[in-house]
Amino acid sequence: MIESLSLLGAGGHPARGTDFTALDIRTTGLRPGHVVELAAVRVRPDGTVAGELSTLVDPGPGVPPGPVALHGITRADLDGAPAFGAALGSLLNLCRGSVVVAHDLPFVASFLDSEAARIGARVPVLPGVDTLAAARTAVGLPNHRLATVAPAFGIAARPGRTALSGARTVAQLAVSLFGRHGFTFASPPVLPALPQFAAGPLRPRADVPAGEPGWMAEAVERVAIGADGDAYLDLLAGVVADRHLAPDEVAALAGLAAEAGWPAERVRSTHERFVVALREMAERDGVVTAAEARELRQVATALGVADAGDLRPTADGRPARVLVLGTTAAADRLRARVLAEGVQLAKKLTASVTHLVADPSVPANEPRLARAAELGADVLDVHSAPVALGFEPPPAPPAPAPAPVPARARLPKVVGGRVLMGAGLLLMFFTVVGMFAGTPLVAGIFFAFFAVGALLGGWWLAEPAPR
Known part of the structure; x- marks a missing residue:
């Protein structure tokens, strides 16, 4: 149903004039099975939203909805929702004449292909772009989960539980990748001629904005959690980020791992590496609060890791929290560098911000520049920041010229x-x-x-x- 396109930097076919339709789904498991929520957001190259679609999808009478504790969709929510076939026409209408984008496109495409094959639908191949792979090329990050990539690209809205929130984030990410990061197509995308389909009734789910991220969510952004695109680790990180790891969430994760064929030993070792990485993030900040220690021990206990260990701050004089302002590729790369260095990336200016970095797109009269100085934060420009933040050594001074002989x-x-x-x-x-x-x-x-x-x-x- 979707064919992934190859991308280039400068020198390929520009995306000028190309609309993008961002997709996100919620599913019954990690392997191709049923889609229980579908969302799409169409954007123009300048980021203008041209249309949205969101609906719950009934996988069939009596079919379990999958991990309710993770995606929040119950069987009662699905009763009366349209089947996939009824929602497919609306989806294709929105995608007509655009390039499809999704974060972990192979995962999304595999479920859509499975659903289309189940109902015998013959759908023309749509050109698509995997924003996860593109983001990995554009910036270096500890992990490339959508919730990590979004702040690195300066996207304010964090993806929440609903597929619509994820699709909105992916749409903004696509605009940034093809805009300020200059991605181009290796060959011109072939947009199939699609007829106008009959649009059936949809049942959107209420979109609840994601709350303010706590310490755990920020720590997860800085943790190297394994192979990019690993859906289990993505779910694990997402559940841990909300600070409350309930027994039903742990059971849901275990069920998904078993369904995906993971042996118990692999799940256990994954949990142990994840907790150890979180502990390292807590200690690297230089200050371990009682709340952080309590949350980490709670996560370790819930995941079956025997002991999170004694937390000992290991401050090495590096900045504690860095806020990067700007809408250039250089600002995105610095935000990614901050996360890769294990430093907290601030989302807004607070008294805990130790360094504020601004790129040339930030006007000189930006109020946060003066306010940061008042709060005692160091104000830096984006080019000198890597050295000032201690990420790079200062350049060697030039060799002195020989003294002229009188x-x-x-x-x-x-x-x-x-x-x-x-x-x-x-x-x-x-x-x-x-x-x-x-x-x-x-x-x-x-x-x-x-x-x-x-x-x-x-x-x-x-x-x-x-x-």
Whole structure:
């Protein structure tokens, strides 16, 4: 149903004039099964939203909705919702004449293909872009979950539980990738001619904005949680980020891992590595509060990890919280660098922000610049920030130029050099005359050698001093 397009940097076919339709889904599991929620957001290249679609999807009478504790969709929510076939027409109408984008496109495409095959729908192949793979190319991050990539790209809205919130974030991410990051298509996308389909009734789910991220959510953004695109780790990180890991959530995760064929040992080792990484993030901040220690131990206990260990701050003098302002690719790369270095990336200016970095797109009269200085934060520009934040060593100072030699001090050398050159020329003259008069060859070569030496030595002594 969706064919992934190859992308290039500069030099490919530009996306100028191309609309994007961002997709996100909620499913019954990690393997292709049933879609229980579908959302799509169409945006123009300048980021203007041209249309949205959101609906719950009934997988069939009596079919379980999957991990309710994770996506929040109950069987009662699905009763009376349209089937996939009834929602497909509305989806294709929104996608017509656009390039489809999704974060972890292979995962989304596999479920849509499974649903289309189940109802026997023959859908033309739609061109698509995987924003996860593109973001991985654009910036280096500890992980490329959508909730991590969004703040790195300066996207204010965090993806929440609903598919619509995720699709909105993916749409903004696509605009940034093809806009300020300059991605292009390796070959022009082929947009299939789609007819106008009958649009059936939809049942959207109420979109609840994500709450303010706590310490745990910010720590998850800085944790290298494994292979990008691993749906289990993405779910695990998402559940942990809300600070409340309930037993039903842990049971839901275990069920999904078993369904995906993960042996118990693999699940256990994954949980242990995840908790250890969280502990390292807590200690690296330099200050471990009682709440952080309590939350970490609660997560460790819920995941079956025996002990989170004694938390010991290991501050190394690096910044505690960095706020990066700006809408350039350089600002995105710095935000990603902050996360990759294990430093907290602030979402807004508070008293806990230690450094504020602004790129050239931030006006000089931006109120947060003055306010940051009032709060005692260091205000930096985006180019000097990596060195000022301690991420890179300062550039080596240029080697000092040799001190000029005073002309009066050089006068004896110049005179001596010229005298020596004159002696060399005179000796060379007599050598040549002598050889024409019959002087033996060996003697001529001997005197010529001394003449050349005198010329070179005199030239070296009389060479002008460097300026």
